[in-house]
Amino acid sequence: MFRRAARRLVYRGLPLAFRLRTAALACHWGAARWSLALIGDLAQRDPAEFHAFLWRHHLAAARTFSATRSLDELVPSRRLLVQDILAALRVQALSVDSVLDAGCSSGFLLRHFECALRPAPQFLIGFDLDAAALAAGQAELTARGSRCRLFPGDLRQPPQFNPLTPAHAGFDLVVCAGVLRYFSEAAARTAVSWLMRQTRGLLVLTGPASRGCDNGTLTASQVLPHASFAHNFDAMIAKAQGRIVFRRWQGAQLCGGQTVYFVFARPDQF
Numbered sequence: 581m582f583r584r585a586a587r588r589l590v591y592r593g594l595p596l597a598f599r600l601r602t603a604a605l606a607c608h609w610g611a612a613r614w615s616l617a618l619i620g621d622l623a624q625r626d627p628a629e630f631h632a633f634l635w636r637h638h639l640a641a642a643r644t645f646s647a648t649r650s651l652d653e654l655v656p657s658r659r660l661l662v663q664d665i666l667a668a669l670r671v672q673a674l675s676v677d678s679v680l681d682a683g684c685s686s687g688f689l690l691r692h693f694e695c696a697l698r699p700a701p702q703f704l705i706g707f708d709l710d711a712a713a714l715a716a717g718q719a720e721l722t723a724r725g726s727r728c729r730l731f732p733g734d735l736r737q738p739p740q741f742n743p744l745t746p747a748h749a750g751f752d753l754v755v756c757a758g759v760l761r762y763f764s765e766a767a768a769r770t771a772v773s774w775l776m777r778q779t780r781g782l783l784v785l786t787g788p789a790s791r792g793c794d795n796g797t798l799t800a801s802q803v804l805p806h807a808s809f810a811h812n813f814d815a816m817i818a819k820a821q822g823r824i825v826f827r828r829w830q831g832a833q834l835c836g837g838q839t840v841y842f843v844f845a846r847p848d849q850f
């Protein structure tokens with residue numbers, strides 16, 4: 581135990597860029613334990629970078645996540661989410677020709693929108709850090725004749741959309757589900773304002789419900805186990821010039837093992 585603590589102290593003296601590169605090489609050689617020891621302190625110092633490393637290198641939750649999500653059957657919390665989105669689109673009288681999913685994993689949500697919305701959207705775009713999930717998802721989507729297109733991307737340095745494509749004018753539906761939980765409050769606020777700017781119809785955010793009180797009353801993001809966060813999306817939307825049109829907060833009640841906090845918003849000018 582003493583040796584492990586001493587080793588961590590030595591690692592922390594090394595420049596971060598070097599540690600991240602070495603940790604990536606260690607993953608490549610199949611020594612994931614080493615890589616986690618090299619960057620373990622990031623979980624507190626820069627949670628988004630820590631989690632990005634885990635997803636990008638298919639460690640921890642990433643090992644099982646995409647394999648347990650099917651293109652045909654949604655888990656209960658995502659079934660509820662899709663139901664709520666379809667209802668909100670009806671209430672807001674929004675038609676959807678373009679969808680962006682930030683943190684799309686294998687593209688299962690995009691595929692559900694492609695199948696559920698009529699007429700089917702023409703543009704369904706997703707990006708994620710997890711190259712393995714993207715590759716497996718895209719192969720299956722293409723085999724089914726889907727229009728969904730997945731590409732690598734990091735929400736912390738979001739992609740620029742080609743000015744020649746319709747996406748440049750904004751998306752009718754933008755979804756960012758279960759991703760911002762890995763971002764600190766400041767990083768999540770920046771991401772929400774970028775997501776709002778990509779939205780011309782409906783923006784959908786989901787994250788864990790806070791403990792003890794509605795997320796909408798939080799004055800600061802709550803730190804949860806495993807270096808994740810419960811945010812106040814209501815406040816972030818207001819700051820990003822959005823108007824909330826639907827929200828669901830279910831407190832400690834679990835939906836298929838997950839707490840539920842959904843916030844849907846439209847750009848203010850609508």
Ligand SMILES: C[S@@+](CC[C@H](N)C(=O)[O-])C[C@H]1O[C@@H](n2cnc3c(N)ncnc32)[C@H](O)[C@@H]1O
Pocket residue numbers: 631632635636645658682683684685689707708709710713733734735736756757758759762
């Ligand atoms: C818990 S999964 C959620 C997947 C899906 N959106 C859903 O609703 O079930 C989190 C996803 O966020 C992705 N992710 C985490 N940090 C990211 C980042 N900085 N940029 C893009 N994707 C990210 C992960 O690779 C992973 O696929």
